[in-house]
């Protein structure tokens with residue numbers, strides 16, 4: 001019997017606080033429940049969807065599901081029972097992934113990030129598919145030589161893993177020339193999550209070490225066109241998010257933040273028009289998957305995200321200069337916009353922007369999806385209290401630990417799938433301490449609870465400090481950062 005809507009709702013409740021049908025590990029019970037679905041779960045039941053994607057991804061690898069503890073299992077909520085038909089006489093091998101519509105290749109675009117495997121996105125494959133370059137030792141050495149500083153740990157640990165034309169930017173720096181930085185945020189929610197901080201932290205480091213101007217685009221127009229939000233709401237969220245961005249600590253004399261709704265016009269809009277005239281519907285259809293039913297705002301929007309890459313869009317900063325090179329730090333989901341930009345730039349007499357791409361800060365439930373603001377239980381928000389952080393990590397962060405303490409001590413935890421360990425790689429700055437934790441956890445000396453306690457301390461401090469700085473951002477600060485002004489840009493000869 002296929003699963004009914006009522007049963008789906010029961011399961012959705014169950015997977016709100018449980019990762020699997022029983023216990024803390026995947027089992028035959030999950031596989032058997034998966035088989036009871038004849039189609040994908042309803043879109044609105046996000047916990048059930050997450051579980052389904054996660055279990056279906058195992059089947060891709062012909063994963064051997066361990067036996068379940070019982071073969072007479074059911075999940076009951078509010079008196080409604082979902083019977084799980086665990087049949088241990090069946091071959092104990094995963095069903096063919098083709099039985100379900102699971103993603104066969106990683107999906108990475110500005111609106112969807114979904115890994116085909118539970119180990120997360122295959123970033124090497126993505127570099128091949130997108131045609132970018134790996135950030136390798138040689139590039140890191142150049143960073144160190146030119147800045148006189150150890151590269152940021154996001155670079156050293158491969159969190160920023162891919163680039164386009166970074167050597168060209170470093171050649172310029174070597175020749176004593178300047179470039180500018182460009183990044184952005186689509187303000188769709190009041191609370192940004194910690195994943196959103198990643199490109200901003202990297203951008204701040206780059207601004208500090210290279211002492212260059214920075215433009216930050218708030219795409220309130222994009223969010224209006226894509227989301228079910230009112231125009232005024234998106235515009236208001238842009239100003240709310242600007243406070244979080246200012247709290248990251250960008251140099252106020254060298255940073256210009258703008259809302260598209262309020263800023264687009266003049267020289268910026270002239271460049272938008274030039275891009276629009278040189279990119280066809282067929283091209284954006286191919287890059288972004290638009291079709292005849294997409295609203296026409298979406299079809300023209302990529303031109304708006306493209307043009308901050310061109311210095312002539314900001315005459316008050318660059319005095320009308322057309323050729324100041326641009327470097328864009330972002331997660332790799334934004335790359336399609338800049339593939340289009342790099343394609344059209346030379347035809348307009350502009351420089352192609354350079355990019356550095358980050359991996360995704362994973363959802364609490366595991367690396368197969370990115371942290372996303374639309375799934376509350378997958379995210380740690382910059383507005384979360386110390387207590388909420390502790391609860392979320394303890395309750396939801398997917399663990400690579402073993403079922404029992406004895407087994408954990410004997411076999412050790414698996415850092416490759418452990419979300420708390422992954423988060424430490426992003427936020428524990430001390431390399432030796434991180435290495436020590438890796439060693440202790442994977443040898444079984446350290447338990448999951450102890451690993452989580454380390455992470456909770458770090459996140460509580462990171463977010464607490466952020467909240468303190470954000471509290472001190474005044475209306476005047478916003479006005480200053482968001483007013484078009486020169487930013488002391490002096491081109492060296």
Ligand code: TYM
Pocket residue numbers: 110182183184185186187195196197198199217218219222305328329330331332333334358359360361362370371372
């Ligand atoms: P938005 O608001 O979706 O995301 C803002 C920035 O955060 C990155 N990001 C992440 N990084 C790591 N882990 C995650 N889980 C994660 N989720 C999001 C995004 O890649 C982005 O860098 N259209 C853009 C706004 C934009 C922009 C830009 C971004 C306009 N111009 C130039 C980067 C560069 C957007 O909606 O981003």
